[in-house]
Amino acid sequence: MTRIVEVRGLRKTFDGRHQQVEALRGIDLATAEGEYLVLLGPSGCGKTTLLRTIAGLEQPTQGEVLIGGNVVNELPPRIRQVAMVFQSYALYPHKTVRANIVFPLKAQRMDRDAREKKARWAADLLGISHLLHRKPRELSGGERQRVALARAMVREPAVFLLDEPLSNLDAKLRASARDELKRFQQRIGTTTIYVTHDQAEAMGLGDRIAVMDAGRVRQLGHPREVYDDPADTFVATFIGSPPMNLVRRDGVLVGFRPEHLLPAEVVRERAVEIPFVVDRIEYLSGDRHVYGTVTTLGEATRVIARLPSTVATPLTAGETADFTVATDRLRFFAPETGDRTDAVPLAWSRS
Amino acid sequence: MTQAPTATRPSAAPATGRRRRLGDREGPLAWLFLLPAVVYVVALVGVPFVLAIGFAFSDVSAGDPSYDWAGLDAYRRAFDDPVFWQALRNTLVFTGVSMVLIVLFGKVLANILIADFRGKWLVRFLVLLPWTTPVALSTVSWLWLLDSIFSPIDWILRQVGLLEGNMYWLGRPTLATASVIAVHVWRLVPLAAVIMMAGLIAIPRDIDEAARVDGAGFWRRMFEVTIPLTMPLIAVAALFGAIFTFTDMAVVYVLTRGGPTNSTQVLASWAFVRGIEGGDVAQGAAIALFLFPLLLAAAVLILRAVRRMQVM
Numbered sequence: 001m002t003r004i005v006e007v008r009g010l011r012k013t014f015d016g017r018h019q020q021v022e023a024l025r026g027i028d029l030a031t032a033e034g035e036y037l038v039l040l041g042p043s044g045c046g047k048t049t050l051l052r053t054i055a056g057l058e059q060p061t062q063g064e065v066l067i068g069g070n071v072v073n074e075l076p077p078r079i080r081q082v083a084m085v086f087q088s089y090a091l092y093p094h095k096t097v098r099a100n101i102v103f104p105l106k107a108q109r110m111d112r113d114a115r116e117k118k119a120r121w122a123a124d125l126l127g128i129s130h131l132l133h134r135k136p137r138e139l140s141g142g143e144r145q146r147v148a149l150a151r152a153m154v155r156e157p158a159v160f161l162l163d164e165p166l167s168n169l170d171a172k173l174r175a176s177a178r179d180e181l182k183r184f185q186q187r188i189g190t191t192t193i194y195v196t197h198d199q200a201e202a203m204g205l206g207d208r209i210a211v212m213d214a215g216r217v218r219q220l221g222h223p224r225e226v227y228d229d230p231a232d233t234f235v236a237t238f239i240g241s242p243p244m245n246l247v248r249r250d251g252v253l254v255g256f257r258p259e260h261l262l263p264a265e266v267v268r269e270r271a272v273e274i275p276f277v278v279d280r281i282e283y284l285s286g287d288r289h290v291y292g293t294v295t296t297l298g299e300a301t302r303v304i305a306r307l308p309s310t311v312a313t314p315l316t317a318g319e320t321a322d323f324t325v326a327t328d329r330l331r332f333f334a335p336e337t338g339d340r341t342d343a344v345p346l347a348w349s350r351s
Numbered sequence: 352m353t354q355a356p357t358a359t360r361p362s363a364a365p366a367t368g369r370r371r372r373l374g375d376r377e378g379p380l381a382w383l384f385l386l387p388a389v390v391y392v393v394a395l396v397g398v399p400f401v402l403a404i405g406f407a408f409s410d411v412s413a414g415d416p417s418y419d420w421a422g423l424d425a426y427r428r429a430f431d432d433p434v435f436w437q438a439l440r441n442t443l444v445f446t447g448v449s450m451v452l453i454v455l456f457g458k459v460l461a462n463i464l465i466a467d468f469r470g471k472w473l474v475r476f477l478v479l480l481p482w483t484t485p486v487a488l489s490t491v492s493w494l495w496l497l498d499s500i501f502s503p504i505d506w507i508l509r510q511v512g513l514l515e516g517n518m519y520w521l522g523r524p525t526l527a528t529a530s531v532i533a534v535h536v537w538r539l540v541p542l543a544a545v546i547m548m549a550g551l552i553a554i555p556r557d558i559d560e561a562a563r564v565d566g567a568g569f570w571r572r573m574f575e576v577t578i579p580l581t582m583p584l585i586a587v588a589a590l591f592g593a594i595f596t597f598t599d600m601a602v603v604y605v606l607t608r609g610g611p612t613n614s615t616q617v618l619a620s621w622a623f624v625r626g627i628e629g630g631d632v633a634q635g636a637a638i639a640l641f642l643f644p645l646l647l648a649a650a651v652l653i654l655r656a657v658r659r660m661q662v663m
Contacts, residue, residue: 057560078566090561094579103575107566151565161564 003069004191005054005159006030010063012049012215023049025215027063031159031191036182038206039195042238046215047195051161054193056080068158078107083152084161087168089144091136097123097147098132104155122150126184141169142177149181153188160185160192166201178204199239203227211235230255230331233338242289242304246333249298252344253333258289258306260329263313264322271324272297272346276305278315290315294323297346406636413630425633429625434613435638438621441528445617446597449535453592454585456536457543464544465551482541490605493534497521497606524614527607531615534606535596542595543588550584551577586656590649597649598642618642 012024023046031037039047052058054065056077064071072080083104091100098119105115123129126146136144145165152160165181166174182205185192196202202209203223210220211234219231230236236244236255245261247254264273274294279302282289286309294303305323307313315321327346334341373380410421429435464475481489496504497520508514520530554577562572578585600619603609609616609624616624618641626635 055564057563077560077564078568082564084561084564086557086561088555088557090555090557092558092562092576092580103562103567104565106575107568107571155566 002033003030004033004035004067005193006066007050007054008064008066010050010053010065011061012046012053012058013061022215024053024060027215027217029210029217029220031193032207034189034191036185036192036194036205036207038202038209039193039212040199040202040206040209040239041197041212043197045212047197047212048163050212051084051163051193051195054159055082055084055161081155081158082161083155083157083159085145085148085152085163085165087164089136089148089165089168091144091147091151093136095135096132097128097134097136097139100136100147101132101150101154104151108155118154119150122154125153125187126150142173145169145177149184153190157190160190162192162194164196165194166196167198174201181205199241203239211238213238229340231340233333236331236333242306244331245301245303247294247298247301247303248335249346250344251335252341253335253338254298254344254346255331255333256325256329258304259308260325261303261305261323262307262325263311263315264324265313266311267324267326269326269328271326272330274323274325275320276303276323277320278317280317281315288315403636403639406632407640409633411632413632416632421633425631425637428631428634429637434616434621437613438609438616438618438638439641441615442597442617442619444528445532445535446593448532449539449596450589450593452532452536453539453543453596454589456540457547457588457592458585460540460544461547461551464548478544479541481538482545484538486538486599486601487605489538490534490602493530493537494521494606497530521607522611524611527611527615531603531606534602535599538602539592539595543592546584546588546591547581550581554580583656583659587653590653590656594646594649597645 007027007029010024010027011022014021014023025046027046027050029037029050039050041047049058053060054067056065056072056075060073065073067080067082092103095103101119101122102115105118110118119132120129123132126149128143128146128150131139131143131147136147139147145168148165162181166177169177178201194201194205206223208221209223209226211218211226213234219226219235221229226235227239230239230244233246233253233255236246240257242258244255244257261274261276264271274297276290276292276294278290278292280291282291288307288309288311290305290307292303292305293300313321330343330346332341332343333339405418407425408420408422410419410424411417460478464471464478468474496502499517499519499522502518502520504520505514505517508518518526520526558576558580559572562576567575598619600617600623603615603617603620604623607615609620618638622635622638625631625638629635
């Protein structure tokens with residue numbers, strides 16, 4: 001595996017007016033060639049700081065940044081062979097789209113003809129050839145994003161750094177832009193590091209996801225791994241909507257996803273029986289989200305069940321229904337640290 | 352569909368029955384607040400301006416203040432005097448050279464002031480001092496600095512061995528010109544720097560960082576990103592510099608009195624010499640009116656720059 005970007009023991013401390021803020025608390029991470037790595041986390045978790053440190057816009061307090069196998073800590077951004085797309089796109093407002101796209105090439109002192117050819121190639125690829133003479137303020141959000149991408153790709157960087165590039169688009173455009181972004185990356189095959197706080201973007205785009213919280217990487221893995229086998233309660237509750245249910249029981253936290261808490265009649269595998277006091281039912285895009293309380297599994301806890309539209313079991317608020325969770329869907333966490341622990345056998349199991 | 356007529360009729364008084372007070376009536380209130388400014392502008396700018404135009408076409412003098420129409424006589428007298436042309440030329444040269452230097456140094460200073468370093472507040476305060484000091488006072492201190500015999504500048508030059516004797520800063524035409532320009536630049540650079548600093552602060556940080564990542568070095572970022580983006584404010588700084596140099600007579604009057612032999616005479620000081628000291632009010636007004644077309648052009652340009660800023 002060629003490591004395009006690697007960070008080792010990265011720490012970053014900001015000196016605030018009154019206190020020091022630890023933005024990164026020891027991060028080790030490496031991307032594979034052509035990989036789409038997503039940094040996912042709540043705001044303030046350090047994901048953008050990590051991206052900016054890789055770009056060279058921030059200096060790490062400790063640790064190393066490697067690009068293409070070389071330590072680049074001391075190098076300014078322009079020598080690092082990175083291209084960045086900012087949340088605001090940061091297009092040069094006084095330049096036309098064409099001038100925006102060729103700007104990095106001018107900085108490389110590429111001659112005019114080659115520049116022109118490169119710009120045309122990028123513009124064609126992103127479908128913005130007809131906009132080349134416009135100014136950024138005359139473009140829509142989606143068009144601006146494409147211009148920012150074109151400007152990033154003409155340099156043929158070793159890595160793309162994308163900082164929440166979809167967050168300025170409206171919800172409808174965001175879905176199509178996400179699809180476009182993924183296809184674009186697959187076509188040009190450049191390693192990409194993508195920062196977002198939106199789990200849907202992360203799950204949809206990432207080859208791997210690094211879930212970050214409070215300056216640390218909590219889990220690094222394939223989207224399915226992160227979702228199905230969360231490393232700790234933070235990942236378990238941050239990812240998934242609604243999040244994983246956690247029930248405290250005899251010194252252990254039992255976790256299960258809402259879609260695995262199902263009426264007993266539809267579960268055929270080995271499962272744990274859980275009587276479920278139904279409180280309220282929401283209908284959301286065909287699914288039923290059932291809010292209620294489980295009492296027998298451990299401490300009485302409010303949980304959510306998500307029933308797909310294919311499950312037609314009649315439910316009434318206020319009544320207790322027979323629910324189960326398949327045994328292999330249960331996850332266990334240590335209550336003090338939140339880390340995953342070994343499975344604990346539960347009573348009420350049926351085979 | 353029927354409704355109670357009382358519900359649809361817009362009622363002048365709210366349901367509580369309280370009357371509108373002056374504070375609620377924006378029309379009269381607007382006039383009330385504008386009045387002091389209007390009085391100020393009319394009394395101290397409008398009236399003198401109309402008077403100046405009137406005097407310029409009259410034969411009013413200190414000895415005979417009665418108003419008689421004299422057509423272009425005052426202008427003829429002004430044009431016949433070579434000192435007028437010298438003053439006009441000097442005014443343009445001083446303004447042009449000062450403006451270029453003010454923008455140049457102001458830009459450099461703005462870049463320094465915007466940087467983050469320890470004690471930047473002290474530096475900003477010190478830098479602003481020349482602008483906050485009354486022109487006449489600061490010029491008097493320059494008069495001492497440039498003294499023909501006791502000039503500390505000369506003393507330093509002598510100590511380091513670059514000079515024997517004295518420079519006579521204000522006694523030689525070229526040096527006097529340079530001195531006047533230097534004082535103008537010294538007192539107006541802070542203003543220009545602060546204006547341009549406002550422009551620099553307004554540039555989104557993202558854009559500068561994007562340019563860094565795009566591979567642009569310091570100079571490319573400066574000339575291709577920063578300067579174009581702050582152009583409207585650079586223009587405003589330049590025009591302010593120009594206006595203050597163009598209309599100022601205090602520096603010349605205190606420093607050289609227009610000398611030696613009128614070589615630093617400017618329109619404003621020459622109008623004062625002719626109109627007030629010489630008593631030829633008509634000619635003084637005529638000379639002073641020469642400031643008007645250029646100031647008008649500058650005002651138009653400033654307003655345009657401000658509008659461009661709003662568009663961007």
